[in-house]
Amino acid sequence: MPVMKFLSGGHAAFFMVVAETITPEVGSLDAGGRARMEAIVDAALENRDAATRKQFGTFLSVIRMAPLFRFGRSFDRLDADRRTAVLRFFQDCPVALLRKGFWGLKVLVFMGYYGQEENWSAIGYAPDFDGREGVRRA
Numbered sequence: 001m002p003v004m005k006f007l008s009g010g011h012a013a014f015f016m017v018v019a020e021t022i023t024p025e026v027g028s029l030d031a032g033g034r035a036r037m038e039a040i041v042d043a044a045l046e047n048r049d050a051a052t053r054k055q056f057g058t059f060l061s062v063i064r065m066a067p068l069f070r071f072g073r074s075f076d077r078l079d080a081d082r083r084t085a086v087l088r089f090f091q092d093c094p095v096a097l098l099r100k101g102f103w104g105l106k107v108l109v110f111m112g113y114y115g116q117e118e119n120w121s122a123i124g125y126a127p128d129f130d131g132r133e134g135v136r137r138a
Contacts, residue, residue, distance in 0.1 A: 004038050006045035011057050012038065014064055017076045019109040021083045025122070026113055037112035044108055059101040063090065 004012040016034065020027045029037065045053050064075045067086050071078060075086060090102035113119055120126065 004042045004045075006042050006053050007057060007060075011060050014060055014076060015041070015108075018060070018063060018087070018105065019112065021080070021087055022106055022109045023113050025119075026109070029113075033116060033118070036116050040115045041108050041112040044111060055101075056104070059098075059105065062098070062101075063087075063105075066090075 004015075007015060016026065016038075019037070026034075026037065045056065048056075063086070066089075067073060067075050067078055067082065070086075071082055075083060078086065087102070090098055091106075093099045093102070114123060114125070
């Protein structure tokens with residue numbers, strides 16, 4: 001199993017738990033698909049400065065522990081409905097920093113999943129790598 005370079009083992013595994021809540025199709029990925037997703041996310045984190053990567057890891061910890069106050073359990077020990085409720089709180093949070101953190105997380109999840117060529121058809125994405133198709137049609 002590949003290890004993400006820019007997220008510790010615990011944060012990397014937890015990231016995938018959150019990813020499955022945001023995009024349930026992540027749960028159906030085989031080992032290769034999960035590895036490709038992790039590689040895409042890792043490459044995106046590589047392009048960020050160390051402080052931003054640290055903030056991202058801290059934000060994952062906040063998501064993991066925040067449900068303790070309301071549900072008495074960490075995020076990864078909640079059922080699917082409660083996980084969704086927790087993420088909905090962060091998505092619409094009145095605290096801008098937490099809301100921005102959630103949307104950054106969501107972007108990474110989408111990038112990791114939909115950035116894989118085999119998932120493109122699920123969203124109707126059919127790129128033209130030639131780059132001249134629009135010119136020929138005109």
